[in-house]
Each structure stands twice: as C-alpha cells, then as structure tokens.
Amino acid sequence: MGTSSDRSAKSAARGRGRRARDSLSRAIILEAAEKIATSEGLESLTFQALGKELEAHPTSIYRHFRDKDELVLELIDSLRSRSYGGTLKKSDSWRDDLRSSARHIHEHYLRYPQFAFQMAARTTRRPMEFSNVEFALDALLRAGLSPEDAALQLRVFGNIVRGLSSMEASLLALDPEIRARDELAWEVEYRQLSQEEYPHISSMAGQLAHIGDPRIFDLAIELYLDAIELRASRTRVTPAEPEP
Amino acid sequence: MGTSSDRSAKSAARGRGRRARDSLSRAIILEAAEKIATSEGLESLTFQALGKELEAHPTSIYRHFRDKDELVLELIDSLRSRSYGGTLKKSDSWRDDLRSSARHIHEHYLRYPQFAFQMAARTTRRPMEFSNVEFALDALLRAGLSPEDAALQLRVFGNIVRGLSSMEASLLALDPEIRARDELAWEVEYRQLSQEEYPHISSMAGQLAHIGDPRIFDLAIELYLDAIELRASRTRVTPAEPEP
DNA sequence: AGTCATAGTCAACGGCGATGACTTGTGCTG
C-alpha cells in the first residue's frame, strides 16, 4: 500500500490537507451543528458527521467544546435567541395576546422538535424569557384576574403551552419508521376491538383524531381562554372558589 | 492462559455456567429491567447491565425481544398496568371520572419520571391503553359533547394531561443541581428586575408560583372541565362554533 | 531565524445495540 502518498490520498478524499490554523471556532461549529440537526435530526448530530460537514477531523471539536453536552446546550440557546427575535406587541384584546404568545412558543418548539424536551423544562432567565413572562402576566390581569390568580395562572398557562408543544414536537422528532408503526396501530388495531368491551371506541374509530392533529393545540388554547374568561367573570361577583 | 479451564473460570466469575434452559422469560427480563431503570435511571438500562442483573449473557435477551425498543415499550406498559390497577370505576359524574382519570395518569408519570418522555409520545397499543380511552370517551359523551367533538376532545384532554404530566416529571428527572439553580433563579433573580421594564413581575415576584407547584396540574384540569361544560351547554342550543 | 503555545490530527479505548454462527439441552418420534 502507499506509504508516502497516504497523506495526499486522504487529503484528496477530503478536499484539502489539514485545516488552516484558526479556521474553526465555536460559531462555525454551531452553524454546522444546526445544519445537521435540523436536516438530519438530533440523533445524527455526531462528531463524525460534524467532522465531515466541516471537512475537519471529528476530534478537532474538542478544542472548542468540553464535550457534546456543552455543544448541544449552546446550540439550543443560539436557536432560541434567533427564533425569538421579534418581540410581541400588545393589542387591546387579552385573548389575542395570550393566543399569539402561545402560538409563538408553539411554533418555535415545532421548528426545532429535536430540542423541545430540553427547552420545556429549563429556565433560561434571559431577557427574552423575562419579557414573555411580563407580557403574559399583563394579559392575565387585563382579563380581570386578581393578582394572586394571575400569578398562579401564569404558571398554568405556561405549563399548558410548553407541555402541549413539547409533546407534539417529540412526536415529530420520533424516528419516522417508529412513528409510522405507532400511527398505523391507531388506525388499524383500534378498529378491530370488540364492540362489547369497547363500544365507544369501535363505533367512533373512524373519527378519532390523530394524536399529532394540528387542531388540538389551537383548540386547547381556546378552551383555556374560555375558562379564564369564565373565572374572571365569576371573580368579579364573588371570590374564587376552587374545586375540592 | 487457561485452555480447558476457560469455561469454568468464567462460570465462577458469574456464579454458574450457562443458565438453565427455560429460566428466562419476558416477565423475568422485564422485572430485572424495571429494577435497573428505576434505581439507576433509564439511560443505564443496557443489555450489558441486564445481563449482569440476570446472570445471563447480554444477547440472550434477543431471544425474547426483537430489539431494545420492544423491550422498553413493554416495560412502560407493564409499569402502567400495575400502576393503573383496575381502579377506574365509572361514577355518575363525568367531571369526577375525567378528573380521576387525569390524576391517575399524572400520578403514574410522577412515579416513573425517567419514562415520562417516552410514555407521553409513544402509543403502546395494549389493553390498558384501550380501556383508558374507552373510559374517557364515555365521560366526554356523558358531558354532552357530540360524538365528533368527543373524538377530538379525547385527544385534547389526553394531550393536556400527558403534556403537563411529562413536563412536571421531566423537572423531577433533571439533574438535582441544575434544578436547584433554576428554582433559585425564580426566587432571587426575578425579584431584582427593574420596575420600569417589568412592572408586573417586580410587583408580583413574591406571589409567583413555582413551576413545579403541585396546584398547577389540578387547576389546569378544573379549567379544562369548566371549558368542556361550557362547550357542551352551548352545543345543546347551536352546533359547534370553533374559533377562527 | 528560532521558539513555543496551540489548533488540528490521529490511533485507540471502552461501551453501546445488533447479527449470525455455535453449542447445549429438552422433549418428541420412530
């Protein structure tokens, strides 16, 4: 086998020899990482894939990131700050405001389904998060809730939005083959259940919405807004009356 | 190196030679898997760990499960069926039924936070799931929804319950140190924001509930039930009128 | 021109899920 030509052969296969000395940086690596993660999926974001994308040796990345976890966290943060660029503008309808706030978050989660799970649970305490909280709080107060109620409903609202979004996103992030198998189960196996044991399922099998049905999120938000309106109107007459 | 003693040496290290012929089964493997997953975490559930726990060769498991995915799905379902027992009994109040169904699921997710993520997204198509669906569907119909509405609301309800539960669970599953830091942020950093930029936050900082506040889930469910009741009462007069 | 920290490279390690060839035991059949 070639001895002196080894290097040039490998270089040719990769385009050029070793990369220029300061041609890598966190920013450049993150850019390549985003490209891979959004097109091939987060599970395809490996050091090998990064190396190929960058035309660099896979382990070069360790000169810029301690480990893969650090890389992924930083990637998430960079995606978020880019996605939340434009800020929310207050309208004269608290319903519209809460709804658009919810859709904003939902949209972001669905844009990067691979990361939804991490995004939902972590507090980032950055300006973007602060202003989102302030915005929603203001809308809840305008809805007619007392400050105490609003403080609690802020969490309810946020958890519903993030929970629904991350769940929907995690469906999108599933391996397509697995997802196809699961979806088929709903459509086929559910129709074959016995009428005696599962009368409702078997009579309505054809109408059951798919778990990832896009109507679900919007509908859930409308229901929530309805409920808030109802609570607020009740509170104006008598104090809150939580269920047992 | 030993030639004829190789086997006995390895046997000694593992206790005994090869396992008796029918000493493995799906049930036995699942039992070991649950033990590992609940004590060491889901990421520690590997074939090697299973092999050590069972005192069997790691690949023996492939005789009983096609691949790891099948094993995990079955594990999730076995946990679920144990957790849900036979406890769902229909009452004369659809609200009570939906609420107890929601709390069942919520409780289950919090009991096994490691699995919450997988549980929320995956369909396991096993008997326990079927009966849950049938139960909820029945309650929604009794609430007064039309079959079409009920078919859709089944998903809304399920997604809200699972989304909220898995988000709460994923908080529990977070690295304790990270969680402590995030919680501290709400209690400290949020109080120090400027009054001009974030008037509501700074005036209500003391009352803001914690993201993991246990009241949130119950409150969200009550709001949902209120909203369903409202929809049902409207529908009885005029057909459904979804928001734009 | 010489030096030296450092960015990029490389081979190797251990752990992972998975495969296919093998061995061993059990029970069935002639």
Add this chain to the structure above:
DNA sequence: CAGCACAAGTCATCGCCGTTGACTATGACT
C-alpha cells in the same frame, strides 16, 4: 430407548458512538 430437531443460551464480532492522550504542523512573537 436411540437419536434427531429445534429452541434457548452463548460467544465472537461488527459498526458506531463519545472521549482521551500523544503527536505534529502552524504561525505569531521575539
């Protein structure tokens, strides 16, 4: 009751992953 077939357990091995430590070229600064 011999021996055969087949299923259950085992093993070597594959390819991929993240990570490490030794190396080597680079290029900025004396």
